[in-house]
Amino acid sequence: xxxxxxxxxxxWFVLIVGTVMFVFPxxxxxxxxxxxxxxxxxxxxxxxxxxxxxxNPQVANYAQAIRETGSTPWxxxxxxxxxxxxxTVVVVLATVLSSSLVGYALARLRFRGSRAMFLVMLAxxxxxxxxxxxxLFLLFRExxxxxxxxxxxxxxxFGNAFFIFMYRQFIAQIPESLVEAARIDGLGHLAxxxxxxxxxxxxxxxxxxxxTFIGTWNDFLAPLIYLHSDEQATLAVALNxxxxxxxxxxxxxxxxxxxxxxxIPCIVLFIAAQKAFVEGxxxxxxxx
Amino acid sequence: xATVTLAQVSKMYDGGVRAxxxxxxxxxxxxxxxxxxxxxxxxxxxxRMIAGLEEITDGVLEIDGARVNDLPxxxxxxxxxxxxxxxxxxxxxxxxxxxxLEQRRAHGNPLRAMLTGQRDARGRESAHIAQRVREVSSTxxxxxxxxxxxRELSGGQRQRVAxxxxxxxxxxxxxxxxxxxxxxxxxxxxxxxxxxxxHRRLSATIVYVTHDQxxxxxxxxxxxxxxxxxxxxNSTAQIAYETPxxxxxxxFIGTPPMNLIDGHFAxxxxxxxxxxxxxxxxxxSLINQSKPCAxxxxxxxxxxxxxxxxxxxxxxxxxxxxxxxxxxxxxxxDRTDIAMEVARESAMNGGQTRLVARVNADEAExxxxxxxxxxxxxxxxxxxxxxGECGARITAS
Numbered sequence: 001x002x003x004x005x006x007x008x009x010x011x012w013f014v015l016i017v018g019t020v021m022f023v024f025p026x027x028x029x030x031x032x033x034x035x036x037x038x039x040x041x042x043x044x045x046x047x048x049x050x051x052x053x054x055x056n057p058q059v060a061n062y063a064q065a066i067r068e069t070g071s072t073p074w075x076x077x078x079x080x081x082x083x084x085x086x087x088t089v090v091v092v093l094a095t096v097l098s099s100s101l102v103g104y105a106l107a108r109l110r111f112r113g114s115r116a117m118f119l120v121m122l123a124x125x126x127x128x129x130x131x132x133x134x135x136l137f138l139l140f141r142e143x144x145x146x147x148x149x150x151x152x153x154x155x156x157x158f159g160n161a162f163f164i165f166m167y168r169q170f171i172a173q174i175p176e177s178l179v180e181a182a183r184i185d186g187l188g189h190l191a192x193x194x195x196x197x198x199x200x201x202x203x204x205x206x207x208x209x210x211x212t213f214i215g216t217w218n219d220f221l222a223p224l225i226y227l228h229s230d231e232q233a234t235l236a237v238a239l240n241x242x243x244x245x246x247x248x249x250x251x252x253x254x255x256x257x258x259x260x261x262x263x264i265p266c267i268v269l270f271i272a273a274q275k276a277f278v279e280g281x282x283x284x285x286x287x288x
Numbered sequence: 289x290a291t292v293t294l295a296q297v298s299k300m301y302d303g304g305v306r307a308x309x310x311x312x313x314x315x316x317x318x319x320x321x322x323x324x325x326x327x328x329x330x331x332x333x334x335x336r337m338i339a340g341l342e343e344i345t346d347g348v349l350e351i352d353g354a355r356v357n358d359l360p361x362x363x364x365x366x367x368x369x370x371x372x373x374x375x376x377x378x379x380x381x382x383x384x385x386x387x388x389l390e391q392r393r394a395h396g397n398p399l400r401a402m403l404t405g406q407r408d409a410r411g412r413e414s415a416h417i418a419q420r421v422r423e424v425s426s427t428x429x430x431x432x433x434x435x436x437x438x439r440e441l442s443g444g445q446r447q448r449v450a451x452x453x454x455x456x457x458x459x460x461x462x463x464x465x466x467x468x469x470x471x472x473x474x475x476x477x478x479x480x481x482x483x484x485x486x487h488r489r490l491s492a493t494i495v496y497v498t499h500d501q502x503x504x505x506x507x508x509x510x511x512x513x514x515x516x517x518x519x520x521x522n523s524t525a526q527i528a529y530e531t532p533x534x535x536x537x538x539x540f541i542g543t544p545p546m547n548l549i550d551g552h553f554a555x556x557x558x559x560x561x562x563x564x565x566x567x568x569x570x571x572x573s574l575i576n577q578s579k580p581c582a583x584x585x586x587x588x589x590x591x592x593x594x595x596x597x598x599x600x601x602x603x604x605x606x607x608x609x610x611x612x613x614x615x616x617x618x619x620x621x622d623r624t625d626i627a628m629e630v631a632r633e634s635a636m637n638g639g640q641t642r643l644v645a646r647v648n649a650d651e652a653e654x655x656x657x658x659x660x661x662x663x664x665x666x667x668x669x670x671x672x673x674x675x676g677e678c679g680a681r682i683t684a685s
Contacts, residue, residue, distance in 0.1 A: 177374035180341050186362035186391035199378040 026263070027052075033065075033256035034058055040253035058253070065257035069238050071230050079231050080238035084217060087152050087234060091216045092209050094156035095163060099208060100201055102159045103167025104193045108179060118168070125161045137225060151226040152219075156212075163208045170204045171197055206276035214266050235262050290352040290365075290460035290493050291317055292338060297347035299333050299517075307333045309517035310347065315510065318491040320484075324504035325514035326540070331497045332465055334514070338495060339368050339463050351460060362391075364461075367454035371466040373446045375438040381449050382421055382434040388457045389417045424452045427486075444475045451483075455490065464496040468503065480506060501541050505529070513537050520678065534680045535673040538584050544625055544644045546584045546671075553672060554578035560641065562630045563610050567667055570684035574672070582679065584671040590645040592626060592652070595660040610663040612643060617655050624652035628661065 032040050034054040042048035070076015105111075106118050140151040174197065182192045198205070220236045227233055233241065239258055270277075292315040299308040308330040315321045323331040336342040338349060340361030349357050356364050367388075375384050395401040395410035425431050428448045438446055447467060454462055467483075468476045484507060487494055498504050504511055505525040513520045513528060513536075521533040525541075532538035538546040551560030553574055558565045558581075565583065569575070595611065612628035623646055630641040643663060655661075672682040 175372060175374065177370040177372055178376065180361075181368065181370060181374040181376075183341070184339065184361045184366065184368050185388040196376060 029256050030260055033061055033253055033260050035061075035253050037251070037253055040256070044252045061253050061257045062261070065254040065261070068251075068254060069258060070233065070241070076230065076238065080233050080235045083149070083227075083232060084235040087149050087223075088213055088216045090149075090153045091156040092212045094153065095160050095212045096205055096208050098157050098159040099163035100167045100171075100198055100205065101193055102164045104171050104189075104197050106164065106168045107171035108176075109189070121161050121164060125165075133225070140226065146226060147228045147232055149227070149232070152216075152222055160208075160212070163204075163212075166204050166208065167201060170201055174200055203276055206273050210269060210273045210277055213269055217262075217266060291315060291350075292321075292461055292493060292495065293348075293350040293353075294334070294338075295348045295350075297334070297337060297349055298345050299330070299337060299342060300345040307517055308337070311514075311517075311519045313512060313519065313522065315493060315495060318493055319509045320487050320494045320496065320507055321510040321512060322496045322498060322504040322508035323512045323514055324498055324501055324508075324540075325520075327499055329514040330517040331499075331514045335463050335465055335495060335497045338461070339366055340364050341368075365459050366461045366463055367457055367459040368463045369450050369454050369465065369467045371469055373438075373450040373467075373470075375446060375449055375453070377438050380435055380437055381430060381441070381452075382425075384438070384449055385421050385424055385430075385452045385456045386417050388453065389420060392457070393417070420456055424456045427455070427489075428452045443471055444479065447471060447479060451486070455486075455492075460493065462492050462494045464494065466498055467496075468498070469500070476503070483507065502543055505541070511541075513540060515540070515678065532584075532671070532681060534678050535582060535584070535676070536678045538671065538673065538681070542586060544587050544646065546586055547590070547643045548673070549583045549630070549641050549643075550675070551581070551583060552578065553581050558583045558672075560630075562641070565610070565665065565667070565670075567670065571672060571682055573682065580675050581682065582673040582675065584673060585665050585669060587625065587644045587646040589666045589669040590643070590647075591664040591666075592645050592647055592655070592661050593664060595662050610643070610665065612661055612663050614655055614657055614659045614661055615642075617652065617657060619649065619652075622649055623647065624649050624655070626652060626655055626661075628663065631660070 028050065031051055031054050032043055034057040035043065035051070036056065036058055039048065039051070039054075043051060066077045067073045068076075069080060106114060106121075136151070140146060143150075145151050145154075178196060178200075179192055182196050187195065218236055219234075220240065223232075223234045223237045224240075227237065230241075235258075239255065239262060292313075294311055294313040296310045296312060297308060298306065298310050300306050311330075311334065313321075313334075323334060325331050333342060337344050338351075340356070340359065344357050348355055351364060351366075376387065379387065390396065393410075393413045395406045395413055398410065401407050401410040421434070425434055428451060430445075430448060430452055433441060433445060433449070438449070441449065447470075450467065464483075468479055471479060480503060496504075496507060498507075505528075508525050510522065511525045511528050512522045513533075515536050520540075521528050521537045523533075528537055528541050532541060532546070535548065539548060549558075549560050549563060551558055551563065553559075553567075553571075555576075555578070556567060556569060558567055560583070563583075611631040613631055614626055614628050616625075616627040618625040618627070626645045626647065628643045628645070630643060645663060672684075673679045674682060
């Protein structure tokens with residue numbers, strides 16, 4: 001009994017410390033976003049203590065941050081937001097569809113060299129992004145794709161090695177007889193993938209969609225490399241422009257306000273997908 | 289209804305494994321044909337070749353007289369019931385039953401139907417499918433289950449849905465791959481009877497695979513016993529039981545299996561260690577011959593009498609009797625199975641010969657393990673087989 005209590009206490013302590021460590025920066029970001037410019041700068045430079053709540057919340061900071069994003073008032077933010085949305089939605093859909101389709105092929109179709117192709121695909125996961133960055137840039141420049149969203153979205157149509165691997169492992173566990181029943185019912189491979197396999201892969205799809213969404217939405221490097229003009233910038237890039245626009249830290253409260261806004265979709269998505277997400281991680285563990 | 293004909297059909301897997309070896313089989317309209325055999329005998333492969341799930345390496349497969357070797361599974365107009373049922377987990381029972389029909393409708397795409405002015409035709413199709421699902425569900429008692437998902441059903445209910453999905457489409461041929469083996473014993477018996485009734489009602493052509501010879505015998509109009517990729521016997525269940533084509537069939541069909549004793553036939557007498565049976569002159573081909581063979585008789589063709597003290601070990605000559613010792617007594621209620629080992633003078637030549645007799649319970653009431661007994665064989669019902677695992681039965685007159 002006593003032992004149980006001790007174990008529980010330790011568990012709770014660890015969980016609370018962990019939660020505080022992860023939640024505090026978000027909370028503090030929100031606090032700073034609501035401060036006056038002077039107090040925000042003082043908080044950042046460390047000349048004032050850390051405030052746990054804003055004494056005098058400046059909600060207007062948010063309107064100002066939106067207005068001052070990009071080079072044209074209001075429209076700069078709308079541009080950046082719509083760019084981010086378009087790129088993210090296309091990349092998420094393309095990644096889910098292409099990765100699951102390739103995963104199905106690798107798991108279920110027998111063709112010459114399928115195993116070798118699978119291994120080569122796995123090997124690409126070992127390559128750090130920095131290695132391919134410059135060749136990719138040169139390639140896309142050759143295509144004339146610089147300052148368009150194409151370099152950001154087109155690769156997603158060719159699958160993602162990690163998600164293909166996840167889909168393949170999951171699909172390999174689906175009983176062969178389901179596929180055979182579908183064949184007898186008159187479905188071809190594409191229809192089997194779309195009507196039987198994809199609905200059964202929901203847990204994997206949830207993981208794939210959430211990870212891809214967060215990765216793309218927050219991606220800073222790739223848009224920075226490929227998108228040069230203001231109207232093409234995504235939110236992540238616009239955020240950065242914010243900081244540089246005035247040099248220094250005098251607008252840090254606006255930066256924080258826009259950061260909070262940028263973060264909202266990720267949090268909402270995570271909460272919404274949490275059930276499918278946790279189910280996916282668990283089912284992978286149990287069945288695998 | 290349709291006929292299914294296999295002519296010299298073979299299946300060779302990569303690596304040279306011959307799973308099915310040139311089998312010939314003709315299944316008639318409305319026949320319930322059961323393929324039975326031990327695991328690895330090629331029965332499932334044969335069924336899957338008929339379905340189009342496995343390619344045919346060699347030979348010709350015809351359904352209704354038309355060669356279908358190269359026809360994809362969906363165009364053969366067959367339905368397949370899988371051992372694990374293979375219900376689509378993300379669809380309700382009603383959607384599962386309707387799935388095959390939806391696939392086959394002429395106006396499946398609602399958008400195209402609207403654009404081409406075929407909405408009425410599509411509506412009639414939908415009504416027809418709904419009607420068909422209702423018919424099937426009332427035939428199989430699925431009405432309560434239509435809105436449920438497969439994970440919410442018991443094993444028996446899933447099995448019924450799988451059958452429902454098969455009959456919904458009214459296919460030419462039904463193929464069943466061990467559909468009862470995931471059910472518990474009682475439910476298996478019940479479902480077996482229902483399948484038999486369903487077959488009578490649909491008068492459909494059915495090819496059914498099982499490894500359970502009892503299930504096979506009760507269901508089959510035509511029983512096909514397979515072993516090592518070959519058909520060992522193709523007849524009615526009764527004929528296979530009474531006159532097995534060879535030693536394998538004799539040992540496989542019937543519970544408990546036929547008693548088989550390896551030995552020698554010479555001058556009208558079958559001799560083995562501890563066994564000497566004078567046989568009536570039913571084997572004209574063996575007259576004046578001396579050859580190795582195996583003797584077989586069904587457990588219910590043997591009677592047992594207790595060996596008494598005064599007739600000792602030397603009175604073996606008294607007709608068709610075998611001296612044996614009881615090793616196990618299995619009481620089944622009205623009948624009792626008695627397993628025995630044949631007594632022998634010397635312990636030469638490997639293992640003991642084991643026999644089983646199935647007798648009335650009251651005859652065996654006082655039998656105990658270790659009792660010395662004499663087995664009386666009804667010589668009118670013994671068989672002789674050529675040596676070897678699949679040695680042919682030697683025809684008697």
